[in-house]
Amino acid sequence: MQFDAVRVDGDDGRRLADMMEAITGGDPGPIVRELNGRRGMYFLLPAGSTVRRSWPRAVVPFNACSGRVSYVPVPALAAHTWPLAWHFPPTEYGRFVHPLLLLNAATVLFSDAVVRHQDLARIGFRLSVLEE
Numbered sequence: 824m825q826f827d828a829v830r831v832d833g834d835d836g837r838r839l840a841d842m843m844e845a846i847t848g849g850d851p852g853p854i855v856r857e858l859n860g861r862r863g864m865y866f867l868l869p870a871g872s873t874v875r876r877s878w879p880r881a882v883v884p885f886n887a888c889s890g891r892v893s894y895v896p897v898p899a900l901a902a903h904t905w906p907l908a909w910h911f912p913p914t915e916y917g918r919f920v921h922p923l924l925l926l927n928a929a930t931v932l933f934s935d936a937v938v939r940h941q942d943l944a945r946i947g948f949r950l951s952v953l954e955e
Contacts, residue, residue: 836864852920872922879933
Protein backbone atom coordinates (compact mmCIF):
# COMPACT_ATOMS: atom_id res chain seq x y z
CA MET A 824 0.00 0.00 0.00
CA GLN A 825 1.27 3.47 -0.85
CA PHE A 826 0.68 6.51 1.31
CA ASP A 827 2.18 9.85 2.25
CA ALA A 828 2.96 10.82 5.81
CA VAL A 829 3.88 13.83 7.86
CA ARG A 830 5.98 13.69 11.03
CA VAL A 831 5.73 16.07 13.96
CA ASP A 832 8.26 15.53 16.75
CA GLY A 833 7.93 15.52 20.52
CA ASP A 834 5.18 17.25 22.46
CA ASP A 835 4.06 19.13 19.33
CA GLY A 836 3.24 15.80 17.67
CA ARG A 837 1.26 14.63 20.69
CA ARG A 838 -0.68 17.90 20.82
CA LEU A 839 -1.54 17.64 17.12
CA ALA A 840 -2.64 14.00 17.51
CA ASP A 841 -4.82 14.99 20.49
CA MET A 842 -6.31 17.85 18.49
CA MET A 843 -7.09 15.55 15.55
CA GLU A 844 -8.71 13.06 17.92
CA ALA A 845 -10.93 15.80 19.36
CA ILE A 846 -11.86 17.23 15.96
CA THR A 847 -12.78 13.84 14.48
CA GLY A 848 -14.67 12.45 17.45
CA GLY A 849 -11.97 9.90 18.24
CA ASP A 850 -11.24 8.54 14.75
CA PRO A 851 -8.53 10.68 13.13
CA GLY A 852 -7.13 7.89 10.94
CA PRO A 853 -3.86 5.99 11.33
CA ILE A 854 -1.17 7.65 13.43
CA VAL A 855 2.14 5.98 14.36
CA ARG A 856 3.99 6.92 17.56
CA GLU A 857 7.78 6.67 17.85
CA LEU A 858 8.70 5.84 21.46
CA ASN A 859 12.35 6.92 21.42
CA GLY A 860 14.63 9.41 19.69
CA ARG A 861 12.56 12.24 18.23
CA ARG A 862 9.37 10.77 19.76
CA GLY A 863 7.72 11.61 16.46
CA MET A 864 4.10 11.15 15.49
CA TYR A 865 3.60 10.00 11.90
CA PHE A 866 0.22 10.87 10.38
CA LEU A 867 -0.54 8.54 7.44
CA LEU A 868 -2.24 10.32 4.52
CA PRO A 869 -3.45 9.33 1.03
CA ALA A 870 -0.66 8.98 -1.54
CA GLY A 871 0.15 12.30 -3.21
CA SER A 872 -1.72 14.42 -0.67
CA THR A 873 1.33 16.12 0.91
CA VAL A 874 2.88 17.28 -2.36
CA ARG A 875 2.61 20.97 -3.26
CA ARG A 876 1.16 21.94 0.12
CA SER A 877 2.71 24.51 2.41
CA TRP A 878 3.12 22.77 5.77
CA PRO A 879 4.11 24.63 8.97
CA ARG A 880 7.78 24.42 10.00
CA ALA A 881 7.10 21.81 12.71
CA VAL A 882 5.71 19.39 10.09
CA VAL A 883 8.01 17.19 7.97
CA PRO A 884 6.29 15.68 4.89
CA PHE A 885 7.24 12.27 3.48
CA ASN A 886 6.14 11.38 -0.05
CA ALA A 887 7.26 9.92 -3.36
CA CYS A 888 7.03 13.01 -5.53
CA SER A 889 9.19 13.21 -8.64
CA GLY A 890 12.82 12.54 -7.82
CA ARG A 891 12.19 11.72 -4.18
CA VAL A 892 11.61 8.52 -2.24
CA SER A 893 10.64 8.48 1.43
CA TYR A 894 10.55 5.70 3.98
CA VAL A 895 8.16 5.82 6.92
CA PRO A 896 8.33 3.40 9.87
CA VAL A 897 5.13 1.44 10.39
CA PRO A 898 4.56 -0.96 13.32
CA ALA A 899 3.00 -4.38 13.00
CA LEU A 900 -0.76 -4.44 13.51
CA ALA A 901 -0.85 -7.25 16.06
CA ALA A 902 2.67 -7.56 17.49
CA HIS A 903 5.09 -5.48 19.53
CA THR A 904 7.49 -3.58 17.30
CA TRP A 905 9.27 -1.29 19.75
CA PRO A 906 10.09 1.58 19.37
CA LEU A 907 7.00 1.98 17.18
CA ALA A 908 3.37 1.73 18.25
CA TRP A 909 -0.01 2.66 16.86
CA HIS A 910 -1.34 5.81 18.50
CA PHE A 911 -4.44 5.23 16.36
CA PRO A 912 -4.39 2.00 14.33
CA PRO A 913 -5.95 1.80 10.87
CA THR A 914 -9.65 1.00 11.13
CA GLU A 915 -10.23 -0.12 7.55
CA TYR A 916 -8.35 -0.56 4.30
CA GLY A 917 -7.79 2.75 2.52
CA ARG A 918 -8.74 4.89 5.55
CA PHE A 919 -6.22 7.70 6.17
CA VAL A 920 -5.89 10.95 8.10
CA HIS A 921 -7.75 13.70 6.23
CA PRO A 922 -5.01 15.90 4.69
CA LEU A 923 -6.82 19.25 4.73
CA LEU A 924 -8.11 18.75 8.25
CA LEU A 925 -4.58 17.92 9.40
CA LEU A 926 -3.07 20.87 7.51
CA ASN A 927 -5.56 23.31 9.04
CA ALA A 928 -5.10 21.90 12.55
CA ALA A 929 -1.29 22.06 12.20
CA THR A 930 -1.48 25.60 10.89
CA VAL A 931 -3.56 26.73 13.85
CA LEU A 932 -1.35 24.91 16.37
CA PHE A 933 2.03 25.85 14.93
CA SER A 934 1.48 29.31 13.50
CA ASP A 935 3.86 31.96 14.77
CA ALA A 936 0.94 34.10 15.84
CA VAL A 937 -0.69 33.60 19.20
CA VAL A 938 -3.52 31.09 18.89
CA ARG A 939 -6.75 32.72 19.96
CA HIS A 940 -9.70 30.90 21.52
CA GLN A 941 -11.86 31.95 18.55
CA ASP A 942 -9.45 30.33 16.06
CA LEU A 943 -9.66 27.01 17.87
CA ALA A 944 -13.43 27.22 18.28
CA ARG A 945 -13.77 27.89 14.55
CA ILE A 946 -12.33 24.44 13.80
CA GLY A 947 -14.34 22.79 16.58
CA PHE A 948 -11.59 22.38 19.15
CA ARG A 949 -11.83 23.04 22.87
CA LEU A 950 -8.85 24.87 24.35
CA SER A 951 -9.00 22.66 27.45
CA VAL A 952 -7.67 19.75 25.36
CA LEU A 953 -4.49 21.72 24.62
CA GLU A 954 -3.95 22.59 28.26
CA GLU A 955 -4.17 19.03 29.59
